[in-house]
Amino acid sequence: MSFTLPELGYTYESLEPHIDATTMTIHHTKHHNTYVTKLNGACSGNAALNGMDLLELNQKVGTDAIPSDQQTNVRNNAGGHWNHSFFWSVLSAPSNTNGPSAELKAAIDGAFGSLDEMKSKFNAAAAGRFGSGWAWLGVQDGKLTVTSTANQDNPLMSTVVGSDACIPILGLDVWEHAYYLKYQNKRPEYINNFWSVVNWDMVNVYYADSVQGKVPKL
Template identity: 65%
Template sequence: MAFTLPPLPYDYTTLEPHIDARTMEIHHTKHHQTYVTNLNAAISKFPELNGLGLVGLNKAAGTEKIPKDIATAIRNHGGGHYNHSLFWKVMTGPTDSNGPSADLKAAIDSAFGSFEAFKEKFNAAATTRFGSGWAWLVVQEDGKLAVTSTANQDNPLQMAIVDTPGIPILGLDVWEHAYYLKYQASRPGYISAWWNVAPKREATDPVVT
């Protein structure tokens, strides 16, 4: 079964003024669609991989489960499809962004000392990621939370590739295409504004199929 571009759970204008509608439209219909299209092209050569699903493909990236002919495509385009599918879900309109649930806040307080301390660490991961990539909040295998970042379209599910594997529950896209139309070269300005539309805890689902 071919992968498809998931619809946004809100209008392109919903995140304004913090993320503009034109950026959202291009990001969703052009960039994300390209990852879906290229992932489907790669999988079509090895239909036996269809049963893995999106999460399974990402977990298998960098391992012998993925044929060498499409290893790079799965890593890049499978990662891009998963990352964006989660990214859309963790955001919401500014008036609906009420922060994490009580359980998640308690876990954040335990891991980082406070939500503000967590934000500072997350912002640092996003700001200092060299070039294109992502910042993440993940649940590690031992159940503890951690902040990490990855290059390009890598993600913490790709355990054979990344330094800090885990299940992503919050991800921030810091590729320039995510913010350049509005914020130009100010990645910190974009990161600061992003907290006005994230996280929407009710929609944060670590399992994207």
């Protein structure tokens, strides 16, 4: 199947001042689009890959379902496409962001003690990710967990095991291209400001689905 760059549910300026329009424009039209283009190239003429959608490609990374000569290609580019598509969906203009649902808030309190404690642990995972990667809030065995992955890996991939495997309900890109134009080397400031543009309505939907074992299908 052929993959396309998803449209955003907001303008590039919508996340100002927390994420600037220039970064959003480059991030979406250049970085994300490159992953889409390279993924289509990997799948072109390959019957094994063409039979899988984006979610399946990510879940099959590291298994025999992905041809050995395309493992790295699919891991990087299917991962990059899924991660970014997911990331755009959990962002919202500051004026539109609400908060966790009663159900999600109860789960956060049960797993972390409070919303602030969850944010603190998430922030630490994002700030502590060496080099490029992602921080995630996800559901594992019905309970919330925080983890991080390197490069364009995500917690859905078979290569991610143990406590790092989960169904993501919130994610943050901590590659330098996601923040460097505005924040330079101040990654913690970018991470703190991220909470001002979280689309909690979407996170609530992902949480409700995840406790039923449903993975976001983007």
